Amino acid sequence: MATKKFMYVNRKAPYGxxxxxxxxxxxxxxxxxxxxxxxxxxxxxxxxIIKNQKPKAIGMKNFSSTYKALGDYDIKQLYVERxxxxxxxxxxxxxxxxxxxxxxxDWAEKSSLTIISRAEMTxxxxxxxxxxxx
Amino acid sequence: MATKKFMYVNRKAPYGxxxxxxxxxxxxxxxxxxxxxxxxxxxxxxxxIIKNQKPKAIGMKNFSSTYKALGDYDIKQLYVERxxxxxxxxxxxxxxxxxxxxxxxDWAEKSSLTIISRAEMTxxxxxxxxxxxx
Amino acid sequence: MKYTLMVxxxxxxxxxxxxxxxxxxxxxxxxxxxFRVFFYHxxxxxxxxxSVPPKDDRLVQKQWSELAQQHGIDMVICIAAAQRRGxxxxxxxxxxxxxxxxxxxxxxxxxxxxxxxxxxxxxRTIVFGD
Amino acid sequence: MKYTLMVxxxxxxxxxxxxxxxxxxxxxxxxxxxFRVFFYHxxxxxxxxxSVPPKDDRLVQKQWSELAQQHGIDMVICIAAAQRRGxxxxxxxxxxxxxxxxxxxxxxxxxxxxxxxxxxxxxRTIVFGD
Amino acid sequence: xxxxxxxxxxxxxxNALESCLGHASEGDAVLLIEDAVIxxxxxxxxxxxxxxxxxTKAVYVLSEDLAARGIESSRLVQGxxxxxxxxxxxxxxxxxxxxxxx
Amino acid sequence: xxxxxxxxxxxxxxNALESCLGHASEGDAVLLIEDAVIxxxxxxxxxxxxxxxxxTKAVYVLSEDLAARGIESSRLVQGxxxxxxxxxxxxxxxxxxxxxxx
Numbered sequence: 001m002a003t004k005k006f007m008y009v010n011r012k013a014p015y016g017x018x019x020x021x022x023x024x025x026x027x028x029x030x031x032x033x034x035x036x037x038x039x040x041x042x043x044x045x046x047x048x049i050i051k052n053q054k055p056k057a058i059g060m061k062n063f064s065s066t067y068k069a070l071g072d073y074d075i076k077q078l079y080v081e082r083x084x085x086x087x088x089x090x091x092x093x094x095x096x097x098x099x100x101x102x103x104x105x106d107w108a109e110k111s112s113l114t115i116i117s118r119a120e121m122t123x124x125x126x127x128x129x130x131x132x133x134x
Numbered sequence: 135m136a137t138k139k140f141m142y143v144n145r146k147a148p149y150g151x152x153x154x155x156x157x158x159x160x161x162x163x164x165x166x167x168x169x170x171x172x173x174x175x176x177x178x179x180x181x182x183i184i185k186n187q188k189p190k191a192i193g194m195k196n197f198s199s200t201y202k203a204l205g206d207y208d209i210k211q212l213y214v215e216r217x218x219x220x221x222x223x224x225x226x227x228x229x230x231x232x233x234x235x236x237x238x239x240d241w242a243e244k245s246s247l248t249i250i251s252r253a254e255m256t257x258x259x260x261x262x263x264x265x266x267x268x
Numbered sequence: 269m270k271y272t273l274m275v276x277x278x279x280x281x282x283x284x285x286x287x288x289x290x291x292x293x294x295x296x297x298x299x300x301x302x303f304r305v306f307f308y309h310x311x312x313x314x315x316x317x318x319s320v321p322p323k324d325d326r327l328v329q330k331q332w333s334e335l336a337q338q339h340g341i342d343m344v345i346c347i348a349a350a351q352r353r354g355x356x357x358x359x360x361x362x363x364x365x366x367x368x369x370x371x372x373x374x375x376x377x378x379x380x381x382x383x384x385x386x387x388x389x390x391x392r393t394i395v396f397g398d
Numbered sequence: 399m400k401y402t403l404m405v406x407x408x409x410x411x412x413x414x415x416x417x418x419x420x421x422x423x424x425x426x427x428x429x430x431x432x433f434r435v436f437f438y439h440x441x442x443x444x445x446x447x448x449s450v451p452p453k454d455d456r457l458v459q460k461q462w463s464e465l466a467q468q469h470g471i472d473m474v475i476c477i478a479a480a481q482r483r484g485x486x487x488x489x490x491x492x493x494x495x496x497x498x499x500x501x502x503x504x505x506x507x508x509x510x511x512x513x514x515x516x517x518x519x520x521x522r523t524i525v526f527g528d
Numbered sequence: 529x530x531x532x533x534x535x536x537x538x539x540x541x542x543n544a545l546e547s548c549l550g551h552a553s554e555g556d557a558v559l560l561i562e563d564a565v566i567x568x569x570x571x572x573x574x575x576x577x578x579x580x581x582x583x584t585k586a587v588y589v590l591s592e593d594l595a596a597r598g599i600e601s602s603r604l605v606q607g608x609x610x611x612x613x614x615x616x617x618x619x620x621x622x623x624x625x626x627x628x629x630x
Numbered sequence: 631x632x633x634x635x636x637x638x639x640x641x642x643x644x645n646a647l648e649s650c651l652g653h654a655s656e657g658d659a660v661l662l663i664e665d666a667v668i669x670x671x672x673x674x675x676x677x678x679x680x681x682x683x684x685x686t687k688a689v690y691v692l693s694e695d696l697a698a699r700g701i702e703s704s705r706l707v708q709g710x711x712x713x714x715x716x717x718x719x720x721x722x723x724x725x726x727x728x729x730x731x732x
Contacts, residue, residue, distance in 0.1 A: 006514075009729070011541075011649065012563075013538055013541075013563045013597065015562070016282070016283050016537075016538070016563030017283065017563075018439065018482075019439070022438065022439055025478060025510060029509065029513075030514050033511070033515070042653070043649055050598040050599075051598050053598045054595040054596060055595075057592040057596070058286060058290060058592045059290060059331075060286065060325075060326065061325045087573045088569060088572045090569070090572075118653065122652075125655075126658075131525075131727065131728070131729040132523075132525060133732045138387070140387070146665075147640055147665045149413060149695075149698045150412070150639075150640070150664045152352075152410045152411050152412075153630075156348075156349060159348060159380060160383065163384060166381070167381070167384045176551070177543065177547055177642060177643065178642055178665070181668060184700040186700040187698060188697040189697075189698035191694040191697055192413070192694050193416050194416065194455075195455045195456075221675045223672055223677065224671070224674075252550055255551060256552070259551055259553075260529075260553040262625065263625060264387045264625065265393075265395075265625065265628075266393075266395060267395050267397065267628045268630070269620075271620075276630070278440060279482070279483065280482045281439060287562060291613060293613075294614050294617045295617045298618075309411060310411045313483065313484070318484035318486050318498065319482060320481045320482075320484075322478075322482075348452075351449070351452075352409070352452075353408065353446070353449060354443070354446035354447070354449035355448070361448070364450045366447075368448065368498040370448060370500050392621075392625070392626065394620060396536075396628070398630055399722075399723055413638070420694070420715050421715060421719065424715035425719045427716070428716065428719055522722050525636075525728075525730040525732070527638075527730065540645060541644055541645050542644055542645075543642060
């Protein structure tokens, strides 16, 4: 099968709707298909990877640790839009540490998160073959 | 049973979601309960009563004529927010004629639609006992 | 206080059903009465007994059934909304010539009049939706 | 062209399912191929056979069944999303110890891999949602 | 006689909060729940609208929904009041009617 | 290589169109369907954003959704192109990928 560039665009906050959780479930399956996988966190989607999520009191499962496990699935291209953070009063420090081990660099632990501008996000979106929106 | 003031607030466009149609179904049932019934059309809700709706080509039922029948159910207080019309490039002339027959005035046909300002809508909302939002 | 709650979205897709459930629990804990929970629009899907989410997640539909049974809450699914979406009790399924039903224990199917009546009878009506 | 369509919302509540259906019909009329329709999130509720809307309205679920049968379209319901929402075929119902199923003809239940595979195999992937 | 307005949508995604604040009367209360709580963060694009409302309306934020989304109460716009579900119930008692901005 | 962006939400209710226009590249196309078509009416609050996009992006509106909502094509912002479902399909052929702004 041909290799395509898949992008998963996450624009919604977690817990208010199921899209964040079920988007992640698609990503985990997609990892098995040896396609190029990129995750974009734009607009309210930046809240999906915020630190210290504690949804127990609203009766929901905390799935935020799954983002930290994405490196084990060889998914390490997570792009976060800077403007989306700023508009929400957030900064890079508010995001979880999401890392992968670089096999080409003696398994050094490196960040999977890259903060980019809206202009850079625009270019990244244009470079995809298949875009799933959640 | 006590008489309460019921308001049905319609803020969404028709056809894109089912809320407009199913809101109307509640209103028709409510008419049998001899409570005070007021309908508010605010934000995209003003499109629910726009003229010339033709949803056949999207495979949907045209339920807009039901609004015209509300007078027969003794529902004649339909309030439309002027600012909501203006923001959408619409005016009163774009709305359907929705009328009732006034039994206190020799069954003269009168408009059920009243265009009011946002400030007046605010007062009207504050005067209700039960508010259903669609 | 006596409450009628209206739930307009289905389980999982939106938080509305969870919020309504948490609100009901909190109100009951303070000694208030939930006179009726009325499920409308996609909210009717809260009443399905065929749901089996992952074991580490809540079962929204079952939470409602248990709450109803523990506190004797009247949980009404709108018949018109349910027909569109395929939520049936045994009677309705038979009447429509269908070969199965899927309603969960503690729910009953009835008309929209139950919503209006609930709001007339209750001190407060709270709407939970999208 | 070969298409995979993804449908993320249930019937009636949102127009998405209607739009996807109209798009599929238009694409087929122009000689294109619909390789697969994948139903995710509340979209799984498009596959219920228990729906009975008013007689003057369309039956969204049945439109899909008929389209699939007329054109041999592969219509796949995501198993994980279906389990949360109570959409079951006979096998799944049995496996889960449930006493009923509600899947409509022309649909099959399978995994998320079918979505990715469909997108790899197809020239275009179009997402319909809320 | 006052209204409790309930807003559950992110003000960055939807117009619900804006419309609510445009239609709430003096002395009413506004409660932010579910995704709406992310609008309560100081420095956000929604903060200004909330601050303008504060002189005439009380604004509450649901603590359980803040916690789910990792937001400490120290991050909120000054003057907002944090309540839990029990406080949510109390608000529906104190105000004799409610309006949900769906 | 160009993208067809599909927007189905009212720009008065949601941020989907705004976010789409902020992320679409030169030469891309934007198609308004479902409730998004009400943003195409001239003189509306959304018209300015669409007009700013027109020099670098083609903007299409689905005729069936316009008709459903009672909007004549004479009411639309100048420069928008009306297509039917058959034209929608053609757009997905002409552009080698699509992105839906949900």
